[in-house]
Amino acid sequence: VGLPEPSRQLSRYPFELSGGQQQRAMIAMALACDPQLLIADEPTTALDVTTQAQVLAVLRDVQKRRGMAMLFISHDLDAVLAMADRVAVMRHGDLLEQGTAQAIFNDPQHAYTRALTTAHKRRLSGARQKNTDNVQGLPLPLVRVNGVSVEYGSGRNRKRVLHDINLQVAAGSTLGIAGESGSGKSTLAKAIMGLVKPVTGRIEVCRTDPARPTDRKAFARTCQYIFQDTAGSLNPRHRILQALLEAVQIQQGGATLKIADLTAHCASLLSDVGLDAELLQRYPHQLSGGQRQRIVIARALAMEPKVLVCDEPVSALDATVRHQILDLIMDIKNKRNLTLIFIGHDLAVMEDIADQLIVMQRGCIVEQGEAHSLFSAPRADYTRELLQASHLSRNTPLTPCAEPCANGARLVQLAHINR
Numbered sequence: 001v002g003l004p005e006p007s008r009q010l011s012r013y014p015f016e017l018s019g020g021q022q023q024r025a026m027i028a029m030a031l032a033c034d035p036q037l038l039i040a041d042e043p044t045t046a047l048d049v050t051t052q053a054q055v056l057a058v059l060r061d062v063q064k065r066r067g068m069a070m071l072f073i074s075h076d077l078d079a080v081l082a083m084a085d086r087v088a089v090m091r092h093g094d095l096l097e098q099g100t101a102q103a104i105f106n107d108p109q110h111a112y113t114r115a116l117t118t119a120h121k122r123r124l125s126g127a128r129q130k131n132t133d134n135v136q137g138l139p140l141p142l143v144r145v146n147g148v149s150v151e152y153g154s155g156r157n158r159k160r161v162l163h164d165i166n167l168q169v170a171a172g173s174t175l176g177i178a179g180e181s182g183s184g185k186s187t188l189a190k191a192i193m194g195l196v197k198p199v200t201g202r203i204e205v206c207r208t209d210p211a212r213p214t215d216r217k218a219f220a221r222t223c224q225y226i227f228q229d230t231a232g233s234l235n236p237r238h239r240i241l242q243a244l245l246e247a248v249q250i251q252q253g254g255a256t257l258k259i260a261d262l263t264a265h266c267a268s269l270l271s272d273v274g275l276d277a278e279l280l281q282r283y284p285h286q287l288s289g290g291q292r293q294r295i296v297i298a299r300a301l302a303m304e305p306k307v308l309v310c311d312e313p314v315s316a317l318d319a320t321v322r323h324q325i326l327d328l329i330m331d332i333k334n335k336r337n338l339t340l341i342f343i344g345h346d347l348a349v350m351e352d353i354a355d356q357l358i359v360m361q362r363g364c365i366v367e368q369g370e371a372h373s374l375f376s377a378p379r380a381d382y383t384r385e386l387l388q389a390s391h392l393s394r395n396t397p398l399t400p401c402a403e404p405c406a407n408g409a410r411l412v413q414l415a416h417i418n419r
Helices: 019-031 049-066 077-083 101-106 111-125 185-193 216-220 240-252 259-272 277-281 289-302 319-336 347-353 371-376 381-395 411-418
Strands: 037-041 069-073 086-091 094-100 143-152 159-169 174-178 200-205 223-226 307-311 339-344 356-361 364-370
Touching (some): 019 049, 037 049, 049 077, 077 101, 086 101, 086 111, 094 101, 159 200, 159 364, 185 200, 185 223, 185 307, 223 289, 240 289, 259 277, 289 319, 307 319, 319 347, 339 347, 356 371, 364 371
Parallel strands (some): 223 307
Antiparallel strands (some): 143 200, 356 364
């Protein structure tokens, strides 16, 4: 399945692999049984465009060689179109529409199918507005990263995953961090949050070192993190009310408030992210992915932070919910004058929301600068490859893939076949 250094990967644990590597390992496990039918349930969710293209190419190649049938489940319309001969559209447990891929995408009959295709077209056109106004009264830049390197493991297994990272984020601006799976994006975000400690260099967030804050709770009121895995970032044993109450009580700094007032405040937070107060009594597993993502955003906002770090917050969401969450994040960011660090692999989203952009590969920054300049005139070959892979989905007519891609082809060719 195209994993590099396969003999070395066998001795690693899942948490030591990137998202794309984990997905390939799962595919390898399924193929080990030599099945006649492969059920691929969102196999490319949360993967960057190049890794997604590789995974889809692996699936198509294996399917062709083994004569395998495949049931491909996804909310990514590009991936569905690239893989499927026939498409079925489902909602709330009902089968709304089915037919050939061409018919479904070019002439949808059901209103929900039309809404999905409309959201898909909106993603390609980029219609969201940015606000570049700076926060008044705060020092610029608000976030500084100087010469930061991070290592994982110990002894002979020690591996450097970030190499001499330097960046600055102006107050009130949006920094986009892009790159394929395993490039070090999330590790950089965790270092900014103080969740991992650099071996070299220094990080400052609002003049505080996140790795050694004098007051961890005070730092939490300054900088908050929205995780990619919403199910994993909410305690499954806690109701939504309890998850929000914990954040509210930390933000209040120990002030004694009546439970009724605290509950009302939590309900107000849900209202801010477009949810009903009745969800306060539910558990995370009783919510949809979009609802959980809004809960995580509400919990972060309860701390009233100045800096919000979003680690691929929409990668696992379907097209319509993805745009709702992006609109919500940008609306709240503009209303509260937040400084936003947005990590993602969808360059169409980055072009839409980012003021500054950083492109990472193998733990290094290969290019950084104003987002507009990088998108219009990229200097690094890797940036151009990412942009070409992303822009092919905009400029190439939506037609199903005719032939599987051979292993070892260039990433841009893989992305072209995917799109």
